[in-house]
Amino acid sequence: MIKRLLVAALLPFSACAADDFARQWPLQLSQPDAGAYRVPLDADVYAAVHWRDLRDVRVIDADGKPVASAVYAAATPLGGAVRTAALRWFALPAASAGGDDDLSVVVERDTAGKVVSIRNLVGTAPAAAAADPVWLIDLGDEAGKLHKLLVDWSDTAATLDLGYRLEGSDDLRGWQVLDPQVRLVQLRNQGNALRNNSIRVESGLRYLRLVPLQRSGAPPLQGLRGEFADAVEAGDWQWQELQAAAGGNGKDGYLYRLQGRFPVQRLDVLMPANSAVSWTVSSRDEDRAKGADGEPVWQTLTTGWNAWNLTQAGRQQRSAPLETSGIIDDRQWRLQAEPGAVPAAAPVLRLGYRPGSVVFLAQGKAPYLLVAGSADEGKAQAALEPMLAALRTHNGAQWQPAAASLGAGAQRAGDAAYQQPEAPRDWKNMVLWLVLVLGAAAVAGFAFSLIRSSRAEKSKP
Numbered sequence: 001m002i003k004r005l006l007v008a009a010l011l012p013f014s015a016c017a018a019d020d021f022a023r024q025w026p027l028q029l030s031q032p033d034a035g036a037y038r039v040p041l042d043a044d045v046y047a048a049v050h051w052r053d054l055r056d057v058r059v060i061d062a063d064g065k066p067v068a069s070a071v072y073a074a075a076t077p078l079g080g081a082v083r084t085a086a087l088r089w090f091a092l093p094a095a096s097a098g099g100d101d102d103l104s105v106v107v108e109r110d111t112a113g114k115v116v117s118i119r120n121l122v123g124t125a126p127a128a129a130a131a132d133p134v135w136l137i138d139l140g141d142e143a144g145k146l147h148k149l150l151v152d153w154s155d156t157a158a159t160l161d162l163g164y165r166l167e168g169s170d171d172l173r174g175w176q177v178l179d180p181q182v183r184l185v186q187l188r189n190q191g192n193a194l195r196n197n198s199i200r201v202e203s204g205l206r207y208l209r210l211v212p213l214q215r216s217g218a219p220p221l222q223g224l225r226g227e228f229a230d231a232v233e234a235g236d237w238q239w240q241e242l243q244a245a246a247g248g249n250g251k252d253g254y255l256y257r258l259q260g261r262f263p264v265q266r267l268d269v270l271m272p273a274n275s276a277v278s279w280t281v282s283s284r285d286e287d288r289a290k291g292a293d294g295e296p297v298w299q300t301l302t303t304g305w306n307a308w309n310l311t312q313a314g315r316q317q318r319s320a321p322l323e324t325s326g327i328i329d330d331r332q333w334r335l336q337a338e339p340g341a342v343p344a345a346a347p348v349l350r351l352g353y354r355p356g357s358v359v360f361l362a363q364g365k366a367p368y369l370l371v372a373g374s375a376d377e378g379k380a381q382a383a384l385e386p387m388l389a390a391l392r393t394h395n396g397a398q399w400q401p402a403a404a405s406l407g408a409g410a411q412r413a414g415d416a417a418y419q420q421p422e423a424p425r426d427w428k429n430m431v432l433w434l435v436l437v438l439g440a441a442a443v444a445g446f447a448f449s450l451i452r453s454s455r456a457e458k459s460k461p
Helices: 001-015 044-049 384-397 414-418 427-459
Strands: 021-028 036-038 057-060 069-074 077-084 088-091 107-109 115-118 134-138 146-154 160-169 177-190 192-196 197-202 208-210 220-232 238-242 254-257 264-269 275-284 299-312 315-318 321-329 332-337 348-353 356-363 368-371 402-406
Touching: 021 036, 021 044, 021 208, 044 368, 057 069, 057 356, 088 220, 134 220, 177 197, 264 275, 299 321, 332 348
Parallel strands: 036 402
Antiparallel strands: 021 368, 021 402, 036 356, 057 368, 069 356, 077 220, 088 134, 107 115, 134 208, 146 197, 146 220, 160 177, 160 208, 177 192, 238 348, 254 332, 264 321, 264 348, 275 299, 275 332, 299 315
């Protein structure tokens, strides 16, 4: 009896987990033995996912076991070929880098912010010539693309070990320390040479300056060069076109709902012919902060965005799409027109995105399935990025896993997968108490049996 009760109590541990993904897609591999694959995500996958970070997108094998995978919600530009170009640089007195100085006093810029001259050049005063100068660099339109600074000295045979502080600014007034100490070394000994003339840069600021940490010792500078890695567009833009669900002339504007967690990075509006409107665009979602009325708060994405549509001589011309400041994956959207400029008909809101992808390893049994859509928080994904980074280093920056594609999608668990799972019961604690109770019952039964036996013995003549 006790054995049967214990088996019944342990059944929850051996029961199989319920199918908790809404939809599934078979994966078609371009190469049968590639080991690692990359499959782009399509609109159906984004429409099925529940979590913003796409944690409920997985790859499973033929036995239903998850394989190691990494999900990228949106496509990112690929690194292009590295190019080297000369930089525009200027010399400043070392004193100009100290304190809360205003470099606009000594630096002349044009209306676009381009540095055109320095009024107080190094060497105009004897005191300035005695100290190592500060090197000011104007990256211009190349800001954000620079990966490395290369310093070229006029005397390539000079022995030097110099320290500099790398700083950055967008306005030549407030400066940020990007690297408190970089070392530039040029040493020779018995035919051996040790040389380091490069400085890694991880900043999108336009202006850079190298501030010497020593008073003197630097030879004259021949020039500064930069290594740039231009971004290459990754994938074509896809668009979701939304019809207004409600709204119009009121303060609430036009309301739209996006079915899915799409990584939106561009906005566009289709309006009636020969119209121009300035729009305020907002978004929100159920999991955002809520206001006093209990409704999610609208987050303003842009104001004063002028969209227009002109038809002239049978030719239609439209305003260009608007780039967002980042990825927006909210489901609710709103367009509000400036007063007195409401179009004749509700505009169509177009949301542009570049599809992301899933990289997975061919573990377990083929064929493989991609599954998506679950309210379960799930477990952490395998850390594949270190391996992928090492493969790109070994095989080149353009290396990619073998291609895989999605087959026709099918329903798996459906809407039931979006229900929040019940809190797990503490079966271990329950089983422990059950064992204790059953053990106590067994001891009591044994004691009762002994008592009955003793009474029966006493009652015998």
